[in-house]
Amino acid sequence: MTQDEAESLLREAGKAGDDDFPLLEAAIACAVHEDPARNAEHARDLAKIGVERLSERLRRESPEEALAETMAGDLGLTGDLFTYEHPDNACVVAVAERRRGLPVALGIYYLHVARRCGLTVQGVDFPGHFLLRIETPEGPLALDPFSEGRVVLPSELTRRALHAGLTPNVADRLDRLMAPASDREVLIRLQNNVFARAANARDYGQAERAALRRALLDPLDHRPWLDVAAAREGQGALAGALQALATASALDGGAALAARAQRERVRLQLN
Incomplete structure (x- = not known):
């Protein structure tokens, strides 16, 4: 595979x-x-x-x-x-x-x-x-x-x-x-563990991959995309971070305010 x-x-x-x-x-x-x-x-x-x-x-x-x-x-x-x-x-x-x-x-x-x-x-x-x-x-x-x-x-x-x-x-x-x-929740819990450990170690590449896996496993949940954005920002991939934040906002209007604030902060770094 x-x-x-x-x-x-x-x-x-x-x-x-x-x-x-x-x-x-x-x-x-x-x-x-x-x-x-x-x-x-x-x-x-x-x-x-x-x-x-x-x-x-x-x-x-x-x-x-x-x-x-x-x-x-x-x-x-x-x-x-x-x-x-x-x-x-x-x-x-x-x-x-x-x-x-x-x-x-x-x-x-x-x-x-x-x-x-x-x-x-x-x-x-x-x-x-x-x-x-x-x-x-x-x-x-x-x-x-x-x-x-x-x-x-x-x-x-x-x-x-x-x-x-x-x-x-x-x-x-x-x-x-x-x-x-549910089995989905079980596997997402495992990926949450991987994400948390990687983020604490500032291994933002691994953190991004773990967050992306969570997003794929539960495509209607906006929260993994916020973590994808944070991990990409940690790697300096600001355009990718903005894209992830836009996805989070599109998935859940309730997250739009937090995502928008985070997106504006990232956008300022591009200027």
């Missing part, structure tokens, strides 16, 4: 409905778009093995146990505790090679493998730490892909929510804490 092919795949994914969103393939496209030298087959091979192993385990184990043992035990996927900020932790192809990564990057494999085996698993956009929700005969359970797929008890969810700054009346609402996120 070339970078142009990856961009085309992301554009098509952006047009797909939530029920048809190609999570793993779109995540692979994000990885190749960032680094065309990545070998996408590493990710596909890992996912294929995961489906085979989980299918076997489900014959004798509960869904949550089988999923955790497959992903963490058989495939060796776990959170990167020692080099958490390593950029490869946010790349699903690199995760397949290293078997370590961020919660949301690991979670993409959990979601893909579980669904191929008939399990109902969804992402949870939990503040500060991505989680998974798996439906069981006893009710939904929260799983932590960063901690080898272990079950997160309700009391621990509340503690984490309070630590993340949620108010007590929200932190006690398990229905809200475990609200499912």
Whole structure:
């Protein structure tokens, strides 16, 4: 897959409905778009093995146990505790090679493998730490892909929510804490992570690419284009920044005022 092919795949994914969103393939496209030298087959091979192993385990184990043992035990996927900020932790192809990564990057494999085996698993956009929700005969359970797929008890969810700054009346609402996120939102969360890290490091080229991927994945959202504009301005590409700001304004009139103010500031630098 070339970078142009990856961009085309992301554009098509952006047009797909939530029920048809190609999570793993779109995540692979994000990885190749960032680094065309990545070998996408590493990710596909890992996912294929995961489906085979989980299918076997489900014959004798509960869904949550089988999923955790497959992903963490058989495939060796776990959170990167020692080099958490390593950029490869946010790349699903690199995760397949290293078997370590961020919660949301690991979670993409959990979601893909579980669904191929008939399990109902969804992402949870939990503040500060991505989680998974798996439906069981006893009710939904929260799983932590960063901690080898272990079950997160309700009391621990509340503690984490309070630590993340949620108010007590929200932190006690398990229905809200475990609200499912769409696959599109899951992948956008991963790209948000890439963007934030790149922006903090003033790697504006990478920041622009991550913001552009978000724009392709959700073509009706104006906010990624504001980030594209900021990243282009950081590179001195002022004409490109103005173009991105114009796109943001066209997508959402509510953003027009902020975008217009930012656009005027950039335009002044051209004079």
